[in-house]
Amino acid sequence: TQLLEQSPQFLSIQEGENLTVYCNSSSVFSSLQWYRQEPGEGPVLLVTVVTGGEVKKLKRLTFQFGDARKDSSLHITAAQPGDTGLYLCAGINSGYSTLTFGKGTMLLVSP
Amino acid sequence: GAGVSQSPSNKVTEKGKDVELRCDPISGHTALYWYRQSLGQGLEFLIYFQGNSAPDKSGLPSDRFSAERTGGSVSTLTIQRTQQEDSAVYLCASRRGGTRTDTQYFGPGTRLTVL
Structure with a gap:
């Protein structure tokens, strides 16, 4: 079973x-996705990272995929209340048709 | 355009009763997923439909759970003889094609409470 551990x-x-959240696994994934979920809503895809060492930026959010494709991080600069939500990482493996989700990081940004 | 819709938004039932949860995917999306989200447990994969292929049922936790997808569109998740541990938010997602990295679009979920 492939597991993704998220912290904090x-x-x-x-x-x-500023803040950084982490997504770690002992397994290698072919790609990894980050989602944000707000209360009462389904998760919304933020980014997909595919290449080991890849860095993608989405405004104030910076996503990095580890060189070994076992871990990823999400860094938010100058957090805003609108960033509040549950951040989920999900791994994709070429041997599977489904995503493996972590349990998420719940972020609360106060004004 | 319309996103993924799910109904009902909330369902309260008594232990032992059967429930049906409905998912209307985005029109033209060939892939459909059901997930379960419990407090502190993240998203747990339940079942996956892709076109006319046999569904991947590997995530269903017991034989009380079943799902069907009629005409390649609407899907129904059925839980028979509900138990209190079935209480969770049930999420449906659809994806346009067969590429795993394509975006999955999630519905708002059905919150199931089993008393």
């Missing part, structure tokens, strides 16, 4: 602070 589980910060 909870993060409460003030507006304007």
Whole structure:
């Protein structure tokens, strides 16, 4: 069974602070996705990273895929209350048709 | 255009009763997934439909759970003889094609509470 561990589980910060959340596995994934989920809604895809060492930027969000394709990080610069939500990482393996999700990091950004 | 819709949004049932949850995927999407999300447990894969292929049922937790997809569109997840541990949010997602990295679009979910 492939597992994805996310840390921290909870993060409460003030507006304007920077933060990093992590997604780690002992397994190699062919690609990895990050989602954000708001209360009462389904997850929404933020980014897909495919190449080991790849870095993608989405405005204030920076995503990195580890060189060995076993881990990933999400860095948010100058967090805003609108960034509040549950951040989920999901691994894709070429041998499977489905995603393996981590349990998520719940982020609360206070004004 | 319309996204993935699910109904009902909330369902409260008594232990032992059967429930049916419905998912309307985005029109033209060939892939459809069901997930279960419990507090603190992340998203747990249940079942996957791709076109006319046999569904991947490897995530169904017991034989009380079943799902069908009629005409390659609407899907129904059925839970028979519900138990309290079935309480969770059930999410449906659809994807346009057969490429795994294509975007999965999620519905808002059905919150199931088994008393």
